[in-house]
Amino acid sequence: MGSRASTLLREEEIEEIKKETGFSHSQITRLYSRFTSLDKGENGTLSREDFQRIPELAINPLGDRIINAFFPEGEDQVNFRGFMRTLAHFRPIEDNEKNKDPTASEPLNSRTNKLLFAFRLYDLDRDDKISRDELLQVLRMMVGLNMFVSQVLRMMVGLNMFVSQVLRMMVGVNISDEQLGSIADRTIQEADQNGDNSISFNEFIKVLEKVDVEQKMSIRFLH
């Protein structure tokens, strides 16, 4: 059985999603086909395991955090509406030009909402502040574990190998806890304006004002 994309998704639902997210009809049907192909349990929702089955996501250092962003607070399943709502953050901004409706609420893919998405990747406890610990946690995820030189030397004693060869084989880059700590301190120092030793969302926006967020956080969906 193939994925009966257009048959299981009703026209009314497609229209609702279109209004809420701004995706086109064909984009929604294709994304629904993708949703159903990821849904191995065939119960209309995705679990965290369904996401982790994607190899390219599993090797992404921030994979788990990204998966978390799809699931609403405290839930373990996400349905198609929720899936689309999260993906809508990554629509390019130019596409909004056609539907300029001043009375409508801010679209999901506005610059502010994109920044909010990135902010939430740092802010795990959702207290609207990035503390030093949260920053350190993310840094550690992106950088990986340490292997100190002494550990390496201990391992290679007993093997018939040259030191330089071994060192080249091993991790190759040490970023110690102290180094990460100083990175975190410096980052907070540069961003913090009200002196509470953490980064609020407005401070976050200020830090990233020169960054082309629209381009970095957009995916080019084909029609």
Added chain:
Amino acid sequence: MGWLLPFDNLLCMALGISFTVWFTSLLVFIIVPAILGVSFGIRKLYMNSLLKIFEWATLRMERGAKEKNQHLYKPYSNGIIAKEMSTLEQEIQELRSSSTTLSSEPEFEMADIMSFCRRGVESIVDDEVTKRFSAEELESWNLLTRSNYNFRHISLRLSVLWGLGLLIRYSFLLPLRITLAATGIGLLVVLTTIVGFLPSGRYKIHMMCYRICVRALTAIITYHNSENKPKNGGICVANHTTPIDVIILANDGCYSMVGQVHGGLIGVVQRAMVKSSPHIWFERSEVKDRHLVAKMLSNHVADKTNHPILIFPEGTCINNTSVMMFKKGSFEIGCTVYPVAIKYDPRFGDAFWNSGKFGMVSYLLRMMSSWAIVCSVWYLPPVNREEGEDAVQFANRVKAAIARQGGLVDLLWDGGLKRGKVKDTFREEQQKLYSKVLVGDQEDQAEDRPLEFSTLRGVVLVKTIS
């Protein structure tokens, strides 16, 4: 009840006659030509007329959709999204280049998280691996329910045609094919048993049986570049889509198979095949022992009177849109490798065996109730391992050649990801890459191969320790 009797006789007679006629025509038109290796060209005619009908069907559906002013579901053959071509490193470096000084202090930008984030979400929407393990989606409809996504746009005429197709496939083609398959396998077992009593030698019985099986599946095969056909004392490698690959290749030449010993019907067939020419069947316990496997393969190859060994280095069935990582075992033996590319035409019936979804029997029934199995086989020129090339590089070279010929995507990912999880070492590679950018390490630029996972020597070190 007396009036039933003449009726009864008539019925028996009618059945008897039709059965005889049917079986004789079967014999004359299909089995005898198969034995002699002759073809009437009926299958090519069948294929061409089917194509015309499919085109008409798709046009009707498009017209129907336009009339109702609705959208026709088109599979994402060009992809759902257009991905960025730059590597992660390049993207992150761009952020840095805008700042002025090149300091030795680790430089962290809060915006770095965005690159990881976007790539992660891109892979959620469209990734290279998971879509290889399910059947390919078709552009046009081939009158099979199993590959239709536009149900609502079927007109009356189209439904009638579909119903007719269903009738033909299940009441005529399917029994025909099952009979043929049974005949083929039966003949194989019987004749090889007889041959077992004769003095030892090589008898080309299985060629005949494969030809009957090919007709049983209505397989229309085009062989290209037959001058490169594998010769004795070599290894033939091909991309793997379905167990039927074996029948398709063995139809055109004699090969020695490699595989696990099975029980049941397959076991009987395996034992029968061994009687007419040597094959390499492993016990389940021996499969794990890589040295034993390598040794048996080398021994077989060393004897120049043995047929070439047929191996599928991917290790599992892939859906014929790509070629995945080749396991290096068969490339370490050091003999000539004959690459073969097999590409199926999915319009007549998708040949991919999704072993998670269908068992062997239901898969064969699906195969026998689709229209036909149309494929092209390309024999590529033989290759040898070059100086200074290790087994993995050799395997990748052969894989690239096969992918290029068959028009398939060349992937470095392991087909084993169908069932297993990806190794943590790949994530560590990504982390290492980012660490290098953070620290500003300018030296080992040659070492950095962005997003390539072929040689991970760190893994080797860990293995020797444990």
